Amino acid sequence: MLRTVLQLGLARNLLIRGVGTRRGGSTQDWDGQVSEIKKKIQSVLPGGSWNPLHDSNHLPPEHSDVVIVGGGVLGLSVAYWLKKLEKQRGAIRVLVVERDHTYSQASTGLSVGGIRQQFSLPENIQLSLFSVNFLRNINEYLAVVDAPPLDLQFNPSGYLLLASEKGAAAMENNVKVQRQEGAKVCLMSPEQLQKKFPWINTEGVALASYGMEDEGWFDPWCLLQGLRRKVQSMGVLFCQGEVTRFVSSSNTMKTVSGGEVTMKRIHEVHVKMNNSLEYQPVECAIVINAAGAWSGQIAELAGIGKGPPGTLQGTKLPVEPRKRYVYLWHCPQGPGLETPFVADTSGAYFRREGLGNNYLGGCSPTEEEEPDPGNLEVDHDFFQNKVWPCLAQRVPAFETLKVRSAWAGYYDYNTFDQNGVVGPHPLVVNMYFATGFSGHGLQQAPAVGRAVAEMVLEGHFQTINMNPFLFSRFYLGEKIQEQNII
Amino acid sequence: MAAPRAFLRLVAPIWNGSTRSIHGLSGEMAPEGNQRKRTLLQLLTDCFRDVEALREYLLQKQLSNVHQKNRSFTHIEEQYGPYIGGAFFILKQGGAVKFQDKEWIRPDGRGRFPLEFLKFQAVPVEAVDASGCAINYQGLDNLLSMKELQSLSLKRCPHVDDWCLSHLHPLANSLQELLLAGCPQVSERGLACLHHLQNLRRLDISDLPSVANPGLTQILMEEMLPNCEVLGVDWAQSLKLELEEQPRDTA
Numbered sequence: 001m002l003r004t005v006l007q008l009g010l011a012r013n014l015l016i017r018g019v020g021t022r023r024g025g026s027t028q029d030w031d032g033q034v035s036e037i038k039k040k041i042q043s044v045l046p047g048g049s050w051n052p053l054h055d056s057n058h059l060p061p062e063h064s065d066v067v068i069v070g071g072g073v074l075g076l077s078v079a080y081w082l083k084k085l086e087k088q089r090g091a092i093r094v095l096v097v098e099r100d101h102t103y104s105q106a107s108t109g110l111s112v113g114g115i116r117q118q119f120s121l122p123e124n125i126q127l128s129l130f131s132v133n134f135l136r137n138i139n140e141y142l143a144v145v146d147a148p149p150l151d152l153q154f155n156p157s158g159y160l161l162l163a164s165e166k167g168a169a170a171m172e173n174n175v176k177v178q179r180q181e182g183a184k185v186c187l188m189s190p191e192q193l194q195k196k197f198p199w200i201n202t203e204g205v206a207l208a209s210y211g212m213e214d215e216g217w218f219d220p221w222c223l224l225q226g227l228r229r230k231v232q233s234m235g236v237l238f239c240q241g242e243v244t245r246f247v248s249s250s251n252t253m254k255t256v257s258g259g260e261v262t263m264k265r266i267h268e269v270h271v272k273m274n275n276s277l278e279y280q281p282v283e284c285a286i287v288i289n290a291a292g293a294w295s296g297q298i299a300e301l302a303g304i305g306k307g308p309p310g311t312l313q314g315t316k317l318p319v320e321p322r323k324r325y326v327y328l329w330h331c332p333q334g335p336g337l338e339t340p341f342v343a344d345t346s347g348a349y350f351r352r353e354g355l356g357n358n359y360l361g362g363c364s365p366t367e368e369e370e371p372d373p374g375n376l377e378v379d380h381d382f383f384q385n386k387v388w389p390c391l392a393q394r395v396p397a398f399e400t401l402k403v404r405s406a407w408a409g410y411y412d413y414n415t416f417d418q419n420g421v422v423g424p425h426p427l428v429v430n431m432y433f434a435t436g437f438s439g440h441g442l443q444q445a446p447a448v449g450r451a452v453a454e455m456v457l458e459g460h461f462q463t464i465n466m467n468p469f470l471f472s473r474f475y476l477g478e479k480i481q482e483q484n485i486i
Numbered sequence: 487m488a489a490p491r492a493f494l495r496l497v498a499p500i501w502n503g504s505t506r507s508i509h510g511l512s513g514e515m516a517p518e519g520n521q522r523k524r525t526l527l528q529l530l531t532d533c534f535r536d537v538e539a540l541r542e543y544l545l546q547k548q549l550s551n552v553h554q555k556n557r558s559f560t561h562i563e564e565q566y567g568p569y570i571g572g573a574f575f576i577l578k579q580g581g582a583v584k585f586q587d588k589e590w591i592r593p594d595g596r597g598r599f600p601l602e603f604l605k606f607q608a609v610p611v612e613a614v615d616a617s618g619c620a621i622n623y624q625g626l627d628n629l630l631s632m633k634e635l636q637s638l639s640l641k642r643c644p645h646v647d648d649w650c651l652s653h654l655h656p657l658a659n660s661l662q663e664l665l666l667a668g669c670p671q672v673s674e675r676g677l678a679c680l681h682h683l684q685n686l687r688r689l690d691i692s693d694l695p696s697v698a699n700p701g702l703t704q705i706l707m708e709e710m711l712p713n714c715e716v717l718g719v720d721w722a723q724s725l726k727l728e729l730e731e732q733p734r735d736t737a
Contacts (some may be wrong), residue, residue, distance in 0.1 A: 136623065136649050140549050143542075143545055143546075143549070145531055145538060145541040145542055145545060146531060146541075153673075153675065154675065155648075155675040155678065156648055156649065156651070156652035156675070156676065156678075156679045157675075157678055157679055158679070176633050212653060212655050212682065213652050213653060214652075216652075227490075233707075257612060336682070336706065336709055336710050337674075337678045337706040337707070337710050338678060338679075338681035338708070338710050355674060355698070355699055355702050355703065355706065378580070
């Protein structure tokens with residue numbers, strides 16, 4: 001019997017040796033292998049440490065056709081229109097990457113929420129007109145089965161822009177362009193202004209333009225949540241993470257004149273989870289930069305601007321965060337229910353908030369007074385020294401007011417010409433921009449989203465011609481200056 | 487496939503302290519309690535793509551029905567003029583029209599109406615009664631060309647909202663009476679833009695469920711339109727209730 005056992009033992013040894021030699025490394029260490037096998041069996045049994053199915057619910061998917069960096073109103077608008085205009089249901093997989101799901105620093109939620117058509121550029125007016133149409137019919141566009149209708153809390157009170165002697169001719173010109181595009185704006189003389197709004201002090205005002213319809217302010221948070229809800233029901237995936245790296249490939253080609261051009265294509269987006277080093281490489285075809293105030297950083301990650309200055313490779317995306325303050329005050333004898341959004345000649349603005357004689361307002365600082373955008377702390381001295389005197393001069397009732405609270409938010413400020421950047425980059429061929437709107441991004445978001453979706457899906461702008469807003473204007477030096485910036 | 491709805495129940499952030507009440511949560515945030523009481527239909531919609539697609543189609547059909555009711559009759563307008571065109575539109579919706587110096591024209595129970603008004607080409611329309619009609623923003627365009635309209639009644643119209651009120655400013659020269667009682671979508675924000683209508687003498691804003699503070703709104707409207715009689719909250723009724731309660735207290 002011992003002999004048979006020994007024979008069996010030898011046979012087993014032979015088998016194992018055979019298997020070992022097939023693998024290419026024979027192990028005579030039978031005891032070591034047995035102890036390893038024992039450890040593995042112990043870990044598989046309940047109570048052990050083996051976890052074959054890694055939980056990756058928090059990670060984004062490994063592949064996505066379009067990755068939208070930034071989940072604010074512009075990013076969600078692009079996602080909505082991509083899904084709305086796709087040729088077949090479910091044709092495009094979209095992933096929205098948002099770093100902060102509480103939107104604590106996002107410009108959308110901190111915005112004052114105004115919408116106007118009183119711009120000087122015809123394209124801006126058209127964008128705003130379409131956006132107002134979108135907002136008016138928002139419960140048709142963003143209808144989701146079983147969800148209650150959205151209440152945007154739109155106040156159709158209009159905008160009142162005041163102009164001094166210097167700006168009166170420009171304002172008249174602007175109003176002519178606005179009326180041509182279909183905006184309902186009228187010009188008012190100081191006498192008419194005094195009659196209509198008795199609380200105003202018309203000293204220094206030569207002309208005023210007043211929007212009769214389709215202008216006012218609304219709740220941006222409601223628009224954001226409505227877009228989120230609709231976009232999720234259409235199948236767009238959301239991910240909470242930060243984009244840390246783009247993996248791209250380059251292709252160098254020679255131009256006719258012999259110069260070299262390097263075109264880049266982004267293949268992967270590395271999305272890093274918050275508070276951890278874990279990241280997921282997302283393979284993608286198109287990247288949309290809708291990161292708002294941080295678009296410049298995202299563009300740098302993609303290699304935009306890394307080159308000798310003065311060349312196309314060396315042209316950076318000129319979008320940087322600028323801090324703006326908004327103050328809320330109470331004034332018991334202040335202007336009544338008919339108060340529009342008033343923008344003074346000095347740059348200070350205010351509007352009513354609710355029924356209780358509360359007002360919101362602020363002022364854009366000059367270049368020298370720009371606050372440090374490192375944090376969102378509020379400077380109350382700015383109100384005392386710069387905003388209040390202008391307001392009190394224009395509306396005498398505001399001499400007695402009491403500031404209730406204040407907050408600060410970022411403008412995604414385009415230092416080149418304060419207008420948005422839309423469309424693809426000439427060298428990084430699959431990065432599209434939808435950013436840089438310098439304070440009027442919220443009111444143009446629906447129209448810009450549609451324009452970017454048309455560019456991605458069709459290759460050109462179809463409804464509104466946004467060719468003046470392309471990135472190449474920074475290299476060519478063609479400024480499209482908007483005069484009516486608040 | 488509908489993506490998981492895990493992110494819908496976000497709380498509005500608290501970075502801007504007391505202004506949170508201003509940028510407050512809009513109505514679409516369902517509280518947790520509703521989650522359990524889902525109907526069978528909602529459960530089916532969540533599980534089956536076909537059911538969801540069918541319900542989306544039905545929803546879009548409902549919306550397009552309203553659009554259909556508010557289409558303009560351009561051929562009538564071109565042939566007979568803006569007054570007849572607008573009057574035809576209102577009568578088709580189920581409302582009533584009064585031409586200057588003529589009687590009210592109403593459709594009968596079956597929706598038919600006499601066509602003799604097609605002869606009144608140069609006669610302006612004086613009053614329109616669109617109570618209970620499915621008129622909306624686009625439908626109002628038909629009324630805006632009636633430059634001598636003096637009285638407009640939009641009582642209990644389900645699709646008249648703040649946008650429609652802001653659209654009424656072309657009638658500022660002639661409109662003297664506006665009745666908005668019972669419109670579910672009109673709020674104080676739309677009422678604020680009625681100050682364009684400087685010739686308004688009678689405004690009825692009673693029974694508006696979306697107005698948060700009816701008493702305060704009426705006071706502010708009276709301040710805004712000094713020449714107008716604003717009918718809103720029934721003060722006498724609230725006084726009577728107080729008188730009834732008092733003897734009970736003392737007893």
